[in-house]
Amino acid sequence: MTWGDLSHNTLVVAVGVAAVGFASGVVGSLCVLRKRALAGDAAAHATLVGVAGAFLVTGRRDLVTLLVGAVVAACAGLGVLVLVRRLTRTRDDAATAIVIGVSFGAGIALISGLPAWGYPGSAGLEQFLLGHTAALTRHDAMLLAMIAVGAIAVVAAILKEATLVAFDESFASATGWPVWVIDAIVVGLVAVMVVVGLPAVGAVLVTALVVIPPVAARLWTDRVGTLVVVSGVIGLVAAVSGVAVSASQSRLATGPLVVLTASMLFAVSLVIGPRRGVVARRLAGLQRSDRRGLVDEPGGHDA
């Protein structure tokens, strides 16, 4: 392998991860607007069982096999949530917490058992806990990028309807929009993004890539279209810089770095975001009190 090959591979992986970051931000903004911010968390923790299960069943550990397992497990986790909601009086928050804890425990039990069951090491599966982009091949990165582009296309197609459902559910259902179909598409997209983000960010933190960018973008704009794009850009920047830092600091896993970059972008937005940021609010507060001073002045003199 020559340097040319290596840098080209790194570049392709960076492009793939950038696409995943952008798509996560885009899909996440729908999810946060619909107030389902943590819908992906149960799916994310469940993916681990799928990854380990796919390896145990097929004996293969190429990315496609493992991610197919992850998608199946993510859907199963969401399905269990729906079942618990239908069949028991356990509330949603407790049901989500149970799915998160129990499915992650099952995944940990499967992965930890691999060495004792005759597999060498844990077959590299523990990289799905916290993300490890160094192991990605060019082929994998292209695959992730294509799925990410597909997810962005779906969001573009349903953006208007999803916005309507998010802001006025009763109007949407009264005018005949199938609210549950749109919700199902949004949740399905989140499940897909969680799985696609798995190699780069890992099961424990991949929710953050869906939640933090839109919440940060919310501080910059009040328009849904702008929100989606800004959120995507924040996701992209976080993903790429996290991957770049972990490439230079190989003992750090990728996921925490990606998430920490996103948190820093959020913190910056919180301070200087023009819509709801701390500075903008102070300014608005000053302007308001100025205006109030002008209006109140004559009355004050009269009294």
Add this chain to the structure above:
Amino acid sequence: MMSIVLAETASDPGFSAIHAWAMATAAVIAASCGLVGTLLVVRRMSLLGDAIGHAVLPGIVVAVLAGGRAGGPLVFLGAVVAALVTVGLTRVVRAAGGLAEDAAAGVVFTSLFALGMVLVGFAPPGTHIDAACVLHGELAFLPFDTVPVAGVDVPRAFLVGAIVLLGLVVSVLTTWKLQVFTAFDPAGARVAGVPVGLITMGLLAATAVATVASFDAAGAVLVVAMLVAPAAAAELLTRRLHWMALLAMLLGVAGGCLGYLAAWRCNTSAAGMIAVVLGVEYAVAAVIAPGDGVIMRLVGRARLSWRVVCEDILAALWRAEEAVAAPGGRHVSAGRLPAAWWLATSGRIERVDGGWRLSSRGRREAENVVRSHRLWEAWLGRHADVPIDHLHPPAEWVEHHLGSAMRERLQADMDARTADPHGREIPPEA
């Protein structure tokens, strides 16, 4: 390979003691988590338990880097501070972004956890904290770190867990009435002068303490299973808070012991298997719960539809008698024959020349069903402005659910009217 491990451990004289200590440790931390989790679940704060489980990590790592040792006071302090910071930051983010609480919490706890993970990466070797331990704990290694207590080498983790359990039980017992009041009527509690904010802060601190006690055994992510799964299972099995707390602790202890044994048999992560066993416990509770478990719901639904079929047969026979006052038997459709046979064996209807006829007992019951039906039609027609051709379907459904007391009230509301809107007589109460 497994048999070699088994043979080696079985020949080790410390084998049973080590496993007993590990199981005892799992039991005490699971009991603490079950107790705290009960309050989290009834106060709909389960996801906050998850958030705190993640967010205590930077507090623990900073405390360890500052020279604290696992289970030491510095680590507990760091974790409690991190938990309170999480909640404070969540409020700030929520107010600033104008977003739902889960989005704000999602930002804060993932950020803090990521910060903790990066800090772990910088921990010098020999500080006994690494990524694997953070993610799933190392229950099997805990019994080797012991302190002598009255001449016995007690594992440090068990000692810390037992002290935490004792402290939590005492604080929950002494504040029990306030906890119940705050959980079920926070507004009323506030008006009555209960320091609701303080109680909530205490619960958050207790969650952080239970998390730290479990941290070395279960890691940051699996603790949420120990907090929520036993409490949610207990909630399905009982409707009294004190029984729920007790059951949650017992289920936690059972899950801790069984999970440890299962992990030992399968040669895998103890914390992972404990979470799985707790999930199985919840699933079993959801299926067998008295009252509204899956089985009882199915049984209840089946009994209701059986009763509806039986009452429909009785009412149909009664209406047929009303229309043509001939003593002959009536036909019952094939799908309803099992119900008809049961009605016959219980003496409500009898077989007459190829058909069925009401017995005097069946006639009384049928009269009440028809009476319910027609009273409801009459009442709807009078008070609800429902067109006359829309009266039948609701009455057809309600007739199975009106008791004699309800019929009496409807009758009293009807000025002794004796006919329904279709002009048919409302039979008297039998």
